[in-house]
Amino acid sequence: MSYTSFSVENLQSMDRIPRLNLINSISGYKPANLIGTKSESGNTNLAIFSSVVHIGSNPAMLAFIMRPTTVQRHSYDNIISQKYYTINHVPADLTAEAHYASAKFKREQSEFEYCGFEEQYHDGFIAPFVKNSPVQIGLEFVEELPIKVNGTIMMIGAVKQLHVRSNILEKDHALNLDQADIATISGLNTYYRATKLAKYPYARVGQFPKAE
Numbered sequence: 001m002s003y004t005s006f007s008v009e010n011l012q013s014m015d016r017i018p019r020l021n022l023i024n025s026i027s028g029y030k031p032a033n034l035i036g037t038k039s040e041s042g043n044t045n046l047a048i049f050s051s052v053v054h055i056g057s058n059p060a061m062l063a064f065i066m067r068p069t070t071v072q073r074h075s076y077d078n079i080i081s082q083k084y085y086t087i088n089h090v091p092a093d094l095t096a097e098a099h100y101a102s103a104k105f106k107r108e109q110s111e112f113e114y115c116g117f118e119e120q121y122h123d124g125f126i127a128p129f130v131k132n133s134p135v136q137i138g139l140e141f142v143e144e145l146p147i148k149v150n151g152t153i154m155m156i157g158a159v160k161q162l163h164v165r166s167n168i169l170e171k172d173h174a175l176n177l178d179q180a181d182i183a184t185i186s187g188l189n190t191y192y193r194a195t196k197l198a199k200y201p202y203a204r205v206g207q208f209p210k211a212e
């Protein structure tokens with residue numbers, strides 16, 4: 001199998017867009033999530049994020065990477081001012097709508113309306129969830145970690161509410177994301193459907209994993 005190799009010098013001398021396309025896809029499939037927020041004046045906002053990661057299970061926490069706040073970032077402003085936000089998985093049949101939510105809409109223009117999503121509210125939570133998303137997570141902002149090397153920010157939130165479509169909840173409480181029919185992302189513009197390969201029990205030395 002032939003490989004194409006890139007040195008640091010090659011990467012640095014590349015044009016911005018091909019470098020961005022290449023480097024944004026080398027971390028592999030990323031989760032596709034829509035972050036829902038509300039401003040102080042009540043405007044709702046929705047944006048797509050591919051950098052959501054698990055931080056811990058007890059207490060349940062998630063993080064995502066926010067681009068540098070050198071330009072207006074509505075999601076960032078709303079999270080900092082209101083403290084509450086939602087993370088919603090993107091259904092595989094709504095990738096165009098989700099991708100559109102990355103466009104630079106004005107603060108008073110809600111991506112819910114412009115991109116074709118419906119707001120949903122649960123149990124007094126102030127931030128809007130995405131209706132029909134199979135996994136809806138309500139979070140309270142807990143900490144921002146500035147990443148000095150490039151000005152990005154790790155935003156950490158504690159899970160306060162969790163709403164999952166009942167038919168994707170397995171007996172052991174793992175989610176069957178294949179069944180959920182959600183999208184995954186490569187780079188900044190390519191969306192995929194992932195299919196389940198196998199599920200294994202806890203790995204132990206001397207016991208080669210056998211699919212359940």
Ligand SMILES: Cc1cc2nc3c(=O)[nH]c(=O)nc-3n(C[C@H](O)[C@H](O)[C@H](O)COP(=O)(O)O)c2cc1C
Nearest residue numbers: 047048049050051065066067073074075102103188
């Ligand atoms: C596929 C995809 C993934 C993205 N992931 C992130 C991300 O992880 N972090 C981020 O800060 N912006 C990300 N963006 C960019 C935001 O969606 C974009 O900046 C958006 O306009 C932010 O909206 P806001 O100003 O309403 O918060 C992504 C864009 C696309 C198309």
